[in-house]
Amino acid sequence: MQQLIHDFVLLFAVIDPIGTLLLFLSITGGFAPRDRNRIALRATIYSGAILLLFVVVGQLILTAMGIQLGSFQIAGGVILFLFSLKMLFGDDVSHSHDRAEPGHDIAVFPLAIPSMASPGALTAVVVITDNRRYGLDEQLLTSVTLIVVLLITYLLLLMANSIHKWLGDSGSAILIRVMGMLLCALAVEIVFQGITGLGTSPPTHL
Template identity: 50%
Template sequence: MYAEIIHDFVLLFAVIDPIGSLPIFLTVTRRFSPERKAQTALKAVLYSAAIITLFLVAGQIILHAIGIHLGAFQIAGGAVLFLFGIQMIFHPEQEEQEASHQEPGHDVAVFPLAVPSLASPGALTAIIILTDNRIHTIKDQAFTAFLMCLVMVLTYLIFRSAPHIYKILGENGSAVLVRVMGLIVTALAVEICIEGLAALEWVPLPPDQ
C-alpha cells in the first residue's frame, strides 16, 4: 500500500512538474512586484488544481462523450507547449513585455502557468489513469485527490521561492536559464506528442461508411 502511495505521489509530482514550471514562472513574473508574484503563484496553483480536479471527477466522461482519445488530447497539449517553448527560446523579451503589460482579461496565472504548464496534458492524462473508474474505488480516488493537493502545496512553496532564486541567478543568469528551459520545454512537448502518437497507434480506425 505504501509503495503505491509513494508511486502515485512521485508520478503526480513528475507530471505536474513544479520544478520545470519554475523558469516559466520566473519569466512571466519577472517584472512583477513581490505582492503580485505571490498572488500569481497562488492563483496559478488554485486554477491548475481546479482543472486537474475537474478531470479527476469527470475527465473520462468528458473525453468519451465528445469522442476524444487520450492520445489526441496529449498531442494537442504538446503542440501548445511546444509553441510556448519556442517563444521562450527566441522571444523571451516579448514574453516579459506581455507579462508586464497584460491585455484586458489576460492573466498569466491562467496561461501559461495553470495551462499548459501545471495542468499539462501529461498531468491531466495521469490523473485520469490514476482514478480510472473501472479500477479504483471512490476512496482510492479521494486519496489520489489528496496527493494532488499536497503536490500543489509544494508547487506554491516552490513558486514563492522564485524571487530568491532570481537574486542568485541575476539578470544574465536568468536570461540564460529561460532559454535553456525553453529548450527543455520544447523537448518535453515533443515527448508528449510522441506518447500521444504511440497511444493512437492502438486505436482501431472506424469502419468505412
C-alpha cells in the same frame, strides 16, 4: 513508483513552474511583496481548482460527447508535442501570453489560465486519470501528485526574485528547454498509447 514518477514529470512539465515564474516576474515587477504573495496564492488556488475539476469530470465530458479516450490521447499528445516545441525552440510560454488588461485579476489571467492550468495540463490530467485504466486509489495518488507540483510552483513564485537572480536568464532558458525535451518524449508516448487504445498500430514501414 514508475507510474508516480511518470505522472510527476508530466505534470511538472505541463504546469511549467519555471515558465510560470518568469511570467510572474514580468507582470508583478511593480507590486509590493505582500501583494505579489497574495497573487501567487490566488493563482495556485485557481489553477488547482480547475485542474482538479478536470480530474473529476474531464472523462465524463468525453463520454457525454462520444469521444473515445484513445482519440483524446492522440489529440492531447499532439497538443503537448506542439507545446513542447515552443519550450524547445525559444517561443517560451512565459513570454507568449499577453499582459492582463487593466481591471483584470492577473492571478486568473494570465497566471492561472493559461499558464498553470494550460491546455496541455488540462489534457494531461484527463489522460493520466483514465477511469478504465486506473482505480480510485491511483487517481487519488495522481491528484496528490498534482497538488504537490502546484505547491512547488507556489513556493517558486514566493521566491521568484531570488531564484531568477540565482539562475539568470541563461539558466532559466536551459531548464525550460530540458523540460521541453522531456515533455516532447512524453507527448509521443501518449500518442502511441492513444493509437493502441483505438485498437490500431502505427505502420512499421512506408
